Amino acid sequence: MKKFYLPFIALSAIALLALLLPSNFSNSGSTEYDKADIAWMLSSAGLVLLMTPGLSFFYGGMVSKKNIISTMLQSFIALGVITVLFVVIGFSLCFGDSFYGIIGNPLDFFMFKNIGLGINENFAPTIPVILFAIFQMKFAIITPALITGSFAERVKFKAYLLFIALFSIFIYCPLAHWTWHPEGFLRQWGVLDFAGGTVVHMSAGYAALAGAMFLGARTSYGENKHTEPANIPFVILGTGMLWFGWFGFNAGSSLGANDVAVQAFSTTVVASAAAMLTWIFFDAIKGEKISALGACIGAVVGLVAITPAAGFVSIGHSFVIGFVAALVSNWAVRRKNKSNLDDTLDVFPCHGVGGIVGMILTGVFAKDVGLFYGQTETFLFHLLGLVIVTVFSFGGSYLLYFITNKIVPLRVSEEEEELGLDFTQHGEVYKLKKPKN
Numbered sequence: 001m002k003k004f005y006l007p008f009i010a011l012s013a014i015a016l017l018a019l020l021l022p023s024n025f026s027n028s029g030s031t032e033y034d035k036a037d038i039a040w041m042l043s044s045a046g047l048v049l050l051m052t053p054g055l056s057f058f059y060g061g062m063v064s065k066k067n068i069i070s071t072m073l074q075s076f077i078a079l080g081v082i083t084v085l086f087v088v089i090g091f092s093l094c095f096g097d098s099f100y101g102i103i104g105n106p107l108d109f110f111m112f113k114n115i116g117l118g119i120n121e122n123f124a125p126t127i128p129v130i131l132f133a134i135f136q137m138k139f140a141i142i143t144p145a146l147i148t149g150s151f152a153e154r155v156k157f158k159a160y161l162l163f164i165a166l167f168s169i170f171i172y173c174p175l176a177h178w179t180w181h182p183e184g185f186l187r188q189w190g191v192l193d194f195a196g197g198t199v200v201h202m203s204a205g206y207a208a209l210a211g212a213m214f215l216g217a218r219t220s221y222g223e224n225k226h227t228e229p230a231n232i233p234f235v236i237l238g239t240g241m242l243w244f245g246w247f248g249f250n251a252g253s254s255l256g257a258n259d260v261a262v263q264a265f266s267t268t269v270v271a272s273a274a275a276m277l278t279w280i281f282f283d284a285i286k287g288e289k290i291s292a293l294g295a296c297i298g299a300v301v302g303l304v305a306i307t308p309a310a311g312f313v314s315i316g317h318s319f320v321i322g323f324v325a326a327l328v329s330n331w332a333v334r335r336k337n338k339s340n341l342d343d344t345l346d347v348f349p350c351h352g353v354g355g356i357v358g359m360i361l362t363g364v365f366a367k368d369v370g371l372f373y374g375q376t377e378t379f380l381f382h383l384l385g386l387v388i389v390t391v392f393s394f395g396g397s398y399l400l401y402f403i404t405n406k407i408v409p410l411r412v413s414e415e416e417e418e419l420g421l422d423f424t425q426h427g428e429v430y431k432l433k434k435p436k437n
Helices: 002-020 035-060 065-076 078-095 129-150 157-180 185-189 197-215 232-254 259-285 292-306 315-337 347-365 377-407 414-419 421-426
Strands: none
Touching (some): 002 078, 035 065, 035 129, 065 078, 065 129, 065 157, 078 157, 129 197, 129 347, 157 185, 157 197, 157 421, 185 377, 197 347, 197 377, 232 259, 232 292, 259 315, 315 347, 347 377, 414 421
16 A cells, blocks of 8 residues: 555665664673673563553453454554664653753664663663663553553554654653653652653553544444443453563662662552552442452552652552552543543543652652652652643643644544444454354
8 A cells, every 4th residue: 555655665764774783782881780680671671561462452351342453453563663763763862962851862872873782871880771772662662552542443543653653752752851861850850750650651641631632532432431341351361461561660660680679569569459459449339349340440550650659669658659549540530431531441540640649649758758758849849740741741642643633634434433443444353252052
C-alpha cells in the first residue's frame, strides 16, 4: 500500500545509516564495573520489557471479543516502534547535554553514538552506559502503550503508530529529561520520581484523557457504558506479568544490586497488595460482588501509585499509599462512569489519578524531606511540578492528536467499528474454541 512507502523508506534509511556507524562496543572510558549491579540491571531490563506484553494481555482481556487482537497489538507494537525511535534520537533527547534543563542535545547520542561499554558517571557509576540506555528504553516503550486503553475499539492503527512516535519525542522525552537528567529543572527543584510515576504514568494518563476527549465516545457507548470483558483470565495473566515485571521497573531504578533496590522491591509488593484488597472491599461496601477484574485493577493502581515513591518511603507508608490510591482511583472510575467521557479501560482514573496520588504522597512521605517529617519545600515543589506536568502532558497530547488527525484520520468509520478492529485493521479474528460435549 502506498501509504506505507514513507515509513518503509525511513526505516531503510536508518538501516543504511546503521551500517556506516562505528561499533558501539568499545571499552572507552572507565570499566570498573560492579558485576552484581550488571547482573541485576540486565534482569531488571528484561523484567520491564515483560511488562509491555503483560499490558497487552491486561488490556486485551477487557475489550470486546472483536477487538482483542487490535488492542493487544497496540501495546505490543511499541516494542518495535519505540525501540527504533529511542536508539535514533530518544535517548539523546532524554539524556543528552541539557539545554536549560528542558531537553537533551539530539546529536549527543544520535543512533546510540558515544554509548558503549564504558561508564558514564552522570547516569550510573557501576554499569556500562549502554545497559543504562537499554534499561531506560523499556520505560519509553511501555509509556505510549499505556495510553491505548483510553481509545480502544475505535482508533486507526496507522494513525496510532504516528501518534506514539510524536508522543515519545515531544512529551515523554522532555518529561524524562526534566525529571531524571542531572540538570533537568524538576530534578534541580528536588522533585522526586523514583521510577516513573510522573514521567510514565501521569504523562500516559493525561494523554489518555486527551485522547478519549478528542476521539469521542464509541458508537455503542450511549447504549451500554460497560464493555463486557472478552477474556478475564487474560486480565489475570496480564496483571501477574505486570506485577512481576514491576519489580524490575521499581527496584531496577536503584541502578544497582543494593539496599535501595531491596527497599523499592519491598514497598512495591506491599503497596500493590494493600491496593488490591482496598479496591475489592470498597466495591463490596458499595454492594458489588468481589470480582477478579476489581482485584486486578486494584493491584495495578497500587503499583502505579508506589512507583514515584518506591525507593524513598517505608513499608508502612507504602501501605498507606496503596490504600489511598485505591480509594481515590475507585472513586474516579465511578465518577467517570457517570459522565459522558469514554475512557474505554479507565486509563486516566487508574494510571493518571494513581500517578497523581503517588506524586503527592511522595512529597508527603519521602524520608527526611517529606511533609510528614516536617519539611515543606519538597512537597510544595511536587505540587508545582504536578501543575506543570498536567498542563504540558494534557495540552501537548491534545495538540498531537490534532496534528495526527490532520495527517492521518484517527477515528475508524462507524462500519469499521461495528465490524471490529481485529478484522478491519488487521484482517485477523480471535476465535474462542467451544468445549466439546
